[in-house]
Amino acid sequence: MRPAALPKTGRDKEDILRELRNYQKDDPSYERGRVWSLVYYLGAEHDSLLQEAYNYYFSANALNPMAFKSLKRLENEIIWITAALLHGDGNVCGVMTSGGTESCLLAVKTYRDYARAEKGTKNPEMILPQTAHVAWEKGGEYFGVKPVYVPLDDDYKVDVEAVKRLINKNTIMILGSAPDYPHGIIDPIEELGRIGESRGIPVHVDACLGGFILPFIEKLGISLPKWDYRVPGVTSISADLHKYGFAAKGASTITYRSLDILKYQMFVSTEWPGGVFASPALLGTRPGGAYAAAWASLQALGEDGFVSITKQVIESTRKLMEGIRAIPGSKVIGRPQASIFSFRSIDANLNIFAVADQMEQKGWHMDRLQKPDAIHVTVTPAHSAVIEEYLTDLKNSVEYVRKHPESAASGSAATYGMIAHIPLRRMVKKQVLEMFAQLYGPEGKMINMTSSVPGEENEGGIPTGHEESDKTPGREAPGLLNRIIAAYVKLRQSRE
Numbered sequence: 001m002r003p004a005a006l007p008k009t010g011r012d013k014e015d016i017l018r019e020l021r022n023y024q025k026d027d028p029s030y031e032r033g034r035v036w037s038l039v040y041y042l043g044a045e046h047d048s049l050l051q052e053a054y055n056y057y058f059s060a061n062a063l064n065p066m067a068f069k070s071l072k073r074l075e076n077e078i079i080w081i082t083a084a085l086l087h088g089d090g091n092v093c094g095v096m097t098s099g100g101t102e103s104c105l106l107a108v109k110t111y112r113d114y115a116r117a118e119k120g121t122k123n124p125e126m127i128l129p130q131t132a133h134v135a136w137e138k139g140g141e142y143f144g145v146k147p148v149y150v151p152l153d154d155d156y157k158v159d160v161e162a163v164k165r166l167i168n169k170n171t172i173m174i175l176g177s178a179p180d181y182p183h184g185i186i187d188p189i190e191e192l193g194r195i196g197e198s199r200g201i202p203v204h205v206d207a208c209l210g211g212f213i214l215p216f217i218e219k220l221g222i223s224l225p226k227w228d229y230r231v232p233g234v235t236s237i238s239a240d241l242h243k244y245g246f247a248a249k250g251a252s253t254i255t256y257r258s259l260d261i262l263k264y265q266m267f268v269s270t271e272w273p274g275g276v277f278a279s280p281a282l283l284g285t286r287p288g289g290a291y292a293a294a295w296a297s298l299q300a301l302g303e304d305g306f307v308s309i310t311k312q313v314i315e316s317t318r319k320l321m322e323g324i325r326a327i328p329g330s331k332v333i334g335r336p337q338a339s340i341f342s343f344r345s346i347d348a349n350l351n352i353f354a355v356a357d358q359m360e361q362k363g364w365h366m367d368r369l370q371k372p373d374a375i376h377v378t379v380t381p382a383h384s385a386v387i388e389e390y391l392t393d394l395k396n397s398v399e400y401v402r403k404h405p406e407s408a409a410s411g412s413a414a415t416y417g418m419i420a421h422i423p424l425r426r427m428v429k430k431q432v433l434e435m436f437a438q439l440y441g442p443e444g445k446m447i448n449m450t451s452s453v454p455g456e457e458n459e460g461g462i463p464t465g466h467e468e469s470d471k472t473p474g475r476e477a478p479g480l481l482n483r484i485i486a487a488y489v490k491l492r493q494s495r496e
């Protein structure tokens with residue numbers, strides 16, 4: 001029998017809440033600035049406002065904009081505020097979505113249908129920088145649009161000349177990020193806009209990360225290249241409220257320069273027995289609470305609030321980047337202009353994933369990147385108080401790894417390093433798919449990134465690192481990433 005079942009009789013509120021808190025006890029502490037992505041925490045007072053606002057609309061459903069008119073009003077106001085921040089004119093229009101991924105998916109679907117209707121495009125392709133968020137690849141897979149990846153220039157921006165070469169009659173859109181998730185670099189949007197305009201191809205700016213911080217960086221007097229509706233060729237922008245808009249999770253926006261494009265995002269059914277049905281986005285039921293909390297966040301902070309938060313975040317980012325640049329052997333990638341960046345090792349004897357392992361032992365939640373191997377950092381207000389501590393721990397971790405080069409061959413340094421460099425990506429994909437099947441399969445097994453596979457030999461003789469395992473009774477997951485290594489080693493051996 002599985003460990004959890006519906007209780008026979010209902011439980012007490014206190015009992016339920018206690019257990020929920022208990023479930024959280026091993027989660028990383030974002031309130032103490034331990035997490036460097038995923039959460040944008042502004043403090044208990046702001047959270048409490050979001051929760052109250054969310055509660056007012058807890059049950060309200062924006063599925064039918066005719067039913068809860070107040071939700072449509074909130075959505076309108078949020079879209080208009082967003083459009084103004086992005087320097088859109090009065091024609092810019094859009095919808096709220098559940099998050100960045102939904103916004104990106106919608107753009108793929110919209111431009112596919114736009115190109116199909118306006119140009120008769122049958123085999124759609126989209127031009128993506130190599131650093132485009134993975135949501136774009138997902139959108140391509142869901143909606144049958146082929147992603148055409150563009151290499152980066154030396155500054156990790158999309159290579160504009162390569163964009164020109166890769167455009168063909170099937171190109172339905174060009175993407176630029178402002179900034180990209182992995183390295184926090186803003187693509188040359190003005191140049192992409194010029195290309196799009198001259199070739200009659202829509203240009204989408206993925207500002208899911210930057211949409212609610214770049215405008216305030218500019219208001220601080222820091223100059224940025226133009227990246228929003230000021231660029232004539234830009235036809236749409238995604239901007240997330242649940243990131244630097246400090247809203248509750250489940251809130252993003254997608255706006256278009258004109259309704260002529262937005263209308264291709266809409267879905268209408270006239271024959272459903274449930275009635276004539278129209279929907280502007282991917283979801284059916286749309287959570288009113290997330291709209292109310294997003295609206296409340298914008299109202300609570302106002303322009304002054306956003307500017308002062310941005311100032312604090314940018315100061316922390318600069319301090320952190322300076323500290324990292326001062327550590328011999330480490331290098332900040334490209335020239336990040338906002339509050340997101342990544343750093344890597346430029347010393348063959350310093351394994352960056354081994355450094356990440358040391359940092360995790362000190363209580364930091366680390367985000368690892370590949371191509372190149374690096375560590376990602378998204379700076380938020382929760383980090384201001386921990387910059388010095390992070391830098392001290394980082395220096396000590398770097399020193400430890402220098403003194404213990406063998407640490408690169410164990411723990412997640414070994415598994416992540418190996419995965420990043422295994423050339424057979426299809427095999428990696430198959431194995432990861434299998435892991436996910438286990439995670440969501442009947443037993444809901446938790447993934448353990450580094451432990452060895454119980455009952456299986458470590459076939460390649462590759463060190464497996466910490467043998468730490470999931471502690472949930474009956475839920476022990478094998479060292480899933482090690483399966484990839486084992487499969488790879490087996491394959492290599494069979495070829496030798």
Ligand SMILES: Cc1ncc(COP(=O)(O)O)c(C=O)c1O
Nearest residue numbers: 099100101133135181206208209
């Ligand atoms: C540039 C960019 N686009 C899209 C997304 C996807 O957003 P979400 O995680 O809200 O779906 C992210 C998330 O970090 C992002 O950084």
